[in-house]
Amino acid sequence: MDEAHFETQLAALAAAIGERTRVRILCALMDGRAYTATELSTVADVTASTASSHLARLQQQRLIDCVPQGRHRYFRLASVQVAEALEKLMGLAGSEPITPRSKTPQRLRFARTCYDHMAGELAVALHDRLCRQGWLDAQHYTLSAAGLQALQGIGLSLEAIPAQRKFACACLDWSERRPHLGGHLGAVLLQAFEKQRWVVRQLDSRALQLTASGKRALQAHFDLLLP
Incomplete structure (x- = not known):
């Protein structure tokens, strides 16, 4: 990259960040979560169409990614490097991020089924713990030998994967x-948790209840302590 091109790219990146609405969007994404354009438009106090144009600008500069999920499109920071750069800028500015508030009922937010696997705070914490332990490769979603041994040790059967x-x-x-x-791994993990009654399905909803034995098992097997 020649010097002139580098300077042009750097100026474009600075211009993308240096706009109030886009700053509010980036600050909202600093919590590590992904949000829809509508949610981000509420945070930024602009119309949905205006938010979409700002999101396109941020995507163009590779500051954010778009993640399709079912009928929705969610936006999140593109990388840890982007988050680290923003954090340093926020420190210089003395600002604090504005986070959209979820309206999901607490029992569903904590733990529920998502088709045939677990979702909610419990499932996210478990996913993150598997990655931090080095049991799960978060890029390729493969298990390490230690991860396979540990999960088989709590009763997971990982032999027959559906076509x-x-x-x-x-x-x-x-x-x-x-x-x-x-x-498949998420599904058999839920099956194992249910079989050992670490989680129990609620009859009137998709909510899952974490039992006392489940709390102890999470701490013993995954070194994960939840309230």
């Missing part, structure tokens, strides 16, 4: 707006 089913994948959580574990 045309992903072994594991990220499923964007609609209340937490961060990934939980989907695919």
Whole structure:
């Protein structure tokens, strides 16, 4: 890249960040979650169409990514590097991010079923813990040898994967707006939790109740302590 092109690109990047509406959008995304254009338009106090044009500008500069999920399109920061750069700028400015508030009922937000796997705060925390432990590769969604051994140790059967089913994948959580574990691995994990009654389905909704034995198991097997 020659010097003139570099300067042009840097100026374009600075211009993308240096606009009040786009700043508010970027600050909202600093919590690590993904939001719809409508939600971000509310945070930025602009119309949905105006927000869409700003989101397109931010995408063009590779500051944010768009994640299709069902009928919706969610936007999130493009990388950890973007978040780190914004955090430093926010520190210089002394600003605090504005976060959209979820209206999801608390029991559904904490734990629920998402088709055949777990979702909600519990599932997101479990997904993140598997990655931090080095058991799950968050880029390719494969298990390490240690991860396979650990999950088999709590009763997961990972031998027969249904045809045309992903072994594991990220499923964007609609209340937490961060990934939980989907695919075959997510399904058998829920099966194991139910079999050992670590979680119990609620009869009147998709909510899952984390039992006392489930709390102890999360701490013992995953070093995960939840309130």
